[in-house]
Amino acid sequence: MPLPAGQPKFRRRKADRPDEIVAAAFEVFGEKGFAAARLDDIAARAGVSKGAIYLYFATKEDIFQAVVEQGVAPNLHNLAALAAANPQSFPELARAFTQMMAQVASTTPLGGIIKMVIAEARNFPELARVWHDRLIVPALGGVSAAIAAAQARGEIRPGDPRHYAAGLISPLLVGVIWRETFTPIGAEPFDLPVLMEQHVETLLRGMVP
Amino acid sequence: MPLPAGQPKFRRRKADRPDEIVAAAFEVFGEKGFAAARLDDIAARAGVSKGAIYLYFATKEDIFQAVVEQGVAPNLHNLAALAAANPQSFPELARAFTQMMAQVASTTPLGGIIKMVIAEARNFPELARVWHDRLIVPALGGVSAAIAAAQARGEIRPGDPRHYAAGLISPLLVGVIWRETFTPIGAEPFDLPVLMEQHVETLLRGMVP
DNA sequence: TATTGATAACTGACCGGTCAGTTATTTAGA
DNA sequence: TCTAAATAACTGACCGGTCAGTTATCAATA
Numbered sequence: 457m458p459l460p461a462g463q464p465k466f467r468r469r470k471a472d473r474p475d476e477i478v479a480a481a482f483e484v485f486g487e488k489g490f491a492a493a494r495l496d497d498i499a500a501r502a503g504v505s506k507g508a509i510y511l512y513f514a515t516k517e518d519i520f521q522a523v524v525e526q527g528v529a530p531n532l533h534n535l536a537a538l539a540a541a542n543p544q545s546f547p548e549l550a551r552a553f554t555q556m557m558a559q560v561a562s563t564t565p566l567g568g569i570i571k572m573v574i575a576e577a578r579n580f581p582e583l584a585r586v587w588h589d590r591l592i593v594p595a596l597g598g599v600s601a602a603i604a605a606a607q608a609r610g611e612i613r614p615g616d617p618r619h620y621a622a623g624l625i626s627p628l629l630v631g632v633i634w635r636e637t638f639t640p641i642g643a644e645p646f647d648l649p650v651l652m653e654q655h656v657e658t659l660l661r662g663m664v665p
Numbered sequence: 666m667p668l669p670a671g672q673p674k675f676r677r678r679k680a681d682r683p684d685e686i687v688a689a690a691f692e693v694f695g696e697k698g699f700a701a702a703r704l705d706d707i708a709a710r711a712g713v714s715k716g717a718i719y720l721y722f723a724t725k726e727d728i729f730q731a732v733v734e735q736g737v738a739p740n741l742h743n744l745a746a747l748a749a750a751n752p753q754s755f756p757e758l759a760r761a762f763t764q765m766m767a768q769v770a771s772t773t774p775l776g777g778i779i780k781m782v783i784a785e786a787r788n789f790p791e792l793a794r795v796w797h798d799r800l801i802v803p804a805l806g807g808v809s810a811a812i813a814a815a816q817a818r819g820e821i822r823p824g825d826p827r828h829y830a831a832g833l834i835s836p837l838l839v840g841v842i843w844r845e846t847f848t849p850i851g852a853e854p855f856d857l858p859v860l861m862e863q864h865v866e867t868l869l870r871g872m873v874p
Numbered sequence: 875t876a877t878t879g880a881t882a883a884c885t886g887a888c889c890g891g892t893c894a895g896t897t898a899t900t901t902a903g904a
Numbered sequence: 905t906c907t908a909a910a911t912a913a914c915t916g917a918c919c920g921g922t923c924a925g926t927t928a929t930c931a932a933t934a
Contacts, residue, residue: 468902468909487787491700495894505911507896516894575784577846578696584850592847615863622855623864626835633842637786638801641793646831654824655832662871677883677928704920714885716922725920 466504474512477502478526481519486568486636490520490576517580520572524583527569528591534560535595546606547660550624553599557628558652567632574633596621612663620663627655675713683721686711687735690728695777695845699729699785726789729781733792736778737800743769744804755815756869759833762808766837767861776841783842805830821872829872836864 480502484493495516499506513519538553560566577584599621606612612620631646639645689711693702704725708715722728747762769775786793805827812826821829840855848854 464902465900466902466910470909473909489698489700489784489788491698492788494892506894507912508910510895511909571783574780574842574846575698578849579698579701581850584846588847588850588852593852613867615867616859619855619860619863620867622839622860623836623867626839627832629839629842630831630835633783633838637783637793638797640787641790641797643797643802646828650825651828651831654828658822658824658829658832658871659868660871662867662869673928674926675884675928679883682883703918715920716886717884719921720883 473502473504473508474522477504477509477512477519478522482523482526482565482568485520485523485572486565490516490572490579520576520580521583524569524572524580525586527566528587530564531560531566531591535591535598539598546602546611547664549602550599550656550660554624554628554652554656555649557625558649561628561632562648567636570629570632571636596625599624610665613665615663624656624659628652682711682713682717683731686713686718686721686728687731691732691735691774691777694729694732694781695774699725699781699788729785729789730792733778733781733789734795736775737796739773740769740775740800744800744807748807755811755820756873758811759808759865759869763833763837763861763865764858766834767858770837770841771857776845779838779841780845804834808833819874822874824872833865833868837861 477498481493481498483501484498487493488497493516495506495509498519499509502509509519513522534556538556541552544552573584573587596618600617603612603617603620607614607617628648631648631651634643634646686707690702690707692710693707696702697706702725704715704718707728708718711718718728722731743765747765750761753761782793782796808830809826812821812829815821816823816826837857840857840860843852843855
């Protein structure tokens with residue numbers, strides 16, 4: 457078979473490769489899990505050979521690490537933006553927080569990352585720790601602190617603030633996991649922003665004195 | 666090397682082997698995931714040789730199937746028991762349902778099974794479908810129907826019953842996943858029965874007119 | 875009761891395929 | 905023409921699955 461004339465067999469694009477490999481790896485890891493994902497698949501989806509991957513990453517685990525850590529970054533930004541907003545009443549904060557998170561969850565591949573963290577937490581505890589320490593504890597702790605402050609002002613009924621916070625954001629996580637797990641099976645999906653709006657309003661009614 | 670006198674090298678225990686192998690497989694699959702779990706590990710933990718496993722199961726996938734399906738059965742029983750209980754007011758039903766589930770979640774390895782279903786749903790869609798059709802849809806649908814009925818009686822405010830149901834039970838799922846994922850990392854655990862009691866009471870306050 | 879023969883549960887060494895990682899070679903691009 | 909990005913063929917370890925041989929157990933027989 458003759459080579460196609462003029463079509464170069466590859467391009468040298470050192471700057472773009474890492475991101476493209478991570479993007480491809482995110483898809484394959486999300487579909488298969490870490491162990492079942494094959495580097496040949498990742499390479500093919502990134503449009504390179506397997507050997508090329510090793511020009512940019514030392515091991516399969518390093519690629520996985522890059523995928524998971526890249527999933528933290530944008531959410532960190534959102535969290536910081538929310539914290540920067542002036543402290544309003546707790547109901548306003550709760551509405552803003554959940555709507556923002558619902559939006560993020562609906563428009564980003566957050567679900568795939570969460571699924572990977574859950575699935576591989578035992579095999580890669582450091583990655584679970586990164587997520588826990590840098591994203592989950594700040595988010596959960598921030599909401600809990602806001603609830604505690606509102607309780608001190610008498611705006612919210614007594615009760616464990618951390619449990620209140622968990623009750624507030626859990627449906628969002630479940631919705632994201634649902635989309636990853638059961639929607640591909642043909643299950644009826646959840647409209648996350650709608651679900652969360654109803655949930656927040658209902659829960660807030662129950663939380664105020 | 667002389668054989669230890671009197672100590673038989675193995676016992677013939679055909680009846681007990683399958684359950685012991687499934688129990689060992691549950692542990693290993695839960696820790697490593699399907700692909701990374703090695704049959705030699707499962708065999709060692711079950712106290713048999715790898716060859717013995719193949720006297721009872723045809724493939725690795727068959728073992729995984731047995732593990733996940735064995736996780737459905739006890740919960741089906743609980744669900745049926747709840748459905749058999751007389752239809753009380755919705756608040757009573759909600760309290761009974763969540764307390765029962767919190768108890769189950771605290772005392773059984775439900776979390777490990779859920780984690781496996783989430784992690785391997787793409788690789789084994791049939792197993793995800795078993796869980797979805799036999800356990801999740803009946804549970805979610807039952808609670809939704811009870812909510813709709815209560816709404817028709819004017820006991821619960823308007824709103825999507827399925828979203829209400831999701832808001833009710835999500836913290837339980839998140840708590841179970843949390844225990845699997847972040848508690849081994851050193852994260853502060855949740856007391857599920859306590860969490861759910863506070864959550865149900867709060868949410869019910871918000872759901873009644 | 876002791877011995878023997880038949881059977882099936884069980885073992886563990888082995889085979890073949892798969893795949894992470896390596897390297898000799900080719901080619902784009904300056 | 906030089907260099908480094910990229911390829912593609914290659915290696916070796918690992919692991920699911922197999923099977924020839926071993927051993928526990930029990931029934932038949934002396």
